[in-house]
Amino acid sequence: MKSFFFVLRHAFRWGAAALVAAMTLHGIVGRGLDWLLNIVVLAAILFAVVRAFSHVQRVRLIADRVDGATLANRHRRQIEVPFPAGEAFEMVEAAVRELPYVENVESARDSLQVRARVRRENPYLRALGARAKEREGRRRRNLVLATVKPAGNASSLTLVCEPEGGAWIDWFVVDDGTNLENAEAITRAVTRRIAERRKEEEEAARDTAADKELAEAKLSLLHAQVEPHFLYNTLASAQLLTRSDPAKADRMLGNLITYLRTSLPRTGQSLSTLGEELERARAYLEIMRIRMGERLSTDIQVPEALKPVPVPPMMLQTLVENAIKHGLEPMTGGGTIWVLARETDGKAAVTVADDGRGFSEEGGGTGIGLKNVRERLRLAYGDAASFTIGANFPKGVAATITVPLAGPAGGAARA
Numbered sequence: 001m002k003s004f005f006f007v008l009r010h011a012f013r014w015g016a017a018a019l020v021a022a023m024t025l026h027g028i029v030g031r032g033l034d035w036l037l038n039i040v041v042l043a044a045i046l047f048a049v050v051r052a053f054s055h056v057q058r059v060r061l062i063a064d065r066v067d068g069a070t071l072a073n074r075h076r077r078q079i080e081v082p083f084p085a086g087e088a089f090e091m092v093e094a095a096v097r098e099l100p101y102v103e104n105v106e107s108a109r110d111s112l113q114v115r116a117r118v119r120r121e122n123p124y125l126r127a128l129g130a131r132a133k134e135r136e137g138r139r140r141r142n143l144v145l146a147t148v149k150p151a152g153n154a155s156s157l158t159l160v161c162e163p164e165g166g167a168w169i170d171w172f173v174v175d176d177g178t179n180l181e182n183a184e185a186i187t188r189a190v191t192r193r194i195a196e197r198r199k200e201e202e203e204a205a206r207d208t209a210a211d212k213e214l215a216e217a218k219l220s221l222l223h224a225q226v227e228p229h230f231l232y233n234t235l236a237s238a239q240l241l242t243r244s245d246p247a248k249a250d251r252m253l254g255n256l257i258t259y260l261r262t263s264l265p266r267t268g269q270s271l272s273t274l275g276e277e278l279e280r281a282r283a284y285l286e287i288m289r290i291r292m293g294e295r296l297s298t299d300i301q302v303p304e305a306l307k308p309v310p311v312p313p314m315m316l317q318t319l320v321e322n323a324i325k326h327g328l329e330p331m332t333g334g335g336t337i338w339v340l341a342r343e344t345d346g347k348a349a350v351t352v353a354d355d356g357r358g359f360s361e362e363g364g365g366t367g368i369g370l371k372n373v374r375e376r377l378r379l380a381y382g383d384a385a386s387f388t389i390g391a392n393f394p395k396g397v398a399a400t401i402t403v404p405l406a407g408p409a410g411g412a413a414r415a
Helices: 002-029 031-063 085-097 130-139 167-171 178-246 246-263 274-295 315-328 370-382
Strands: 075-081 102-108 113-119 141-151 154-163 296-301 335-344 347-354 386-391 397-404
Touching: 002 031, 031 130, 031 154, 031 178, 075 178, 085 102, 085 113, 085 141, 085 154, 085 178, 154 178, 178 246, 178 274, 178 370, 246 274, 246 347, 274 296, 274 315, 274 335, 274 397, 315 335, 315 347, 315 397, 370 397
Parallel strands: 296 335
Antiparallel strands: 075 154, 102 113, 113 141, 141 154, 335 347, 347 397, 386 397
16 A cells, blocks of 8 residues: 555656646647647656656565655664774774775764765666666765764664755655665674674683683693692602601691692682682692701791782692792702792782792793693783793792782682
């Protein structure tokens, strides 16, 4: 019914215009050409009916429905874009530039507007010769105006697609659905780009989660490689001490119990605290002092105020074990391990240093343990945390972990 009335209105307008023209000519030339004027009026009505019917069919093919909104020559769309105005503007500009037959694209980033002229190709005259189609294209243009409105972290797109010329031409001229087609094409392109961006974000989130799982797996593997070796040696040492020095054996087993208790995984916790990590490291160092005797001395200086600071588990332990294994154990005379912590610029800096053999071909801060430390800091804190390792003065190595006092952004000590 909508299509019938549309064709009828269009035919009436052309018929009325032709009748007025015929009556004017009749007054000028007299009655001699009445038959010709009648033919002209009928031809105008027939032309209007054919064009209107073609327009209706074309609109039906594009939109799969026929109503007042789809039959109009001028179309307006309001599209919500869940991205900041700058990103939304880039999406819209790219979508407009990809329109078929687009020309004269003008984009103003500061005002967040894109204007374009689009050559109108009559879909029912494609059989014309190249020169005829060129003449047809020169006469016909459609206009596109896209305006992005900021709304915080999101934005809104207002899209207008219309024929070139005043609104009065809509009474007599149809656009064969070309502006509807342009509006639908731009809407689809922007929607597709939004979906692709969302997919990229989801994939990035999955990759980050996979990286975290991989880091945790590496950490678990590291524990499986280190802890049994350390446990067997400690138990063997305690067994020997039970015969020669029971008190020292008892002290060693007590520190081993503390070490194992603080090393057990805690369900639902991804972060530990500096105090808990220090307790584990202190128990480990006490065991090593008993095993190494006077070859090992320790100096631990950690303020009480910094002990509640959230830190990833086993990082401090990794640095302490590296200092013993690569720094002091190869030295005949042993040496000293320092564990120092200080607050600076809203962050906690924890340093583990030794006066051992320093960097060598056998080790220089590139082992799996230190790589694991760097990767876990990156995943947990991004750029907010750092890890540095360098030569200690006058000899040895110093490694420093720096983390925010409040823990990872959006996280807590018991995340």
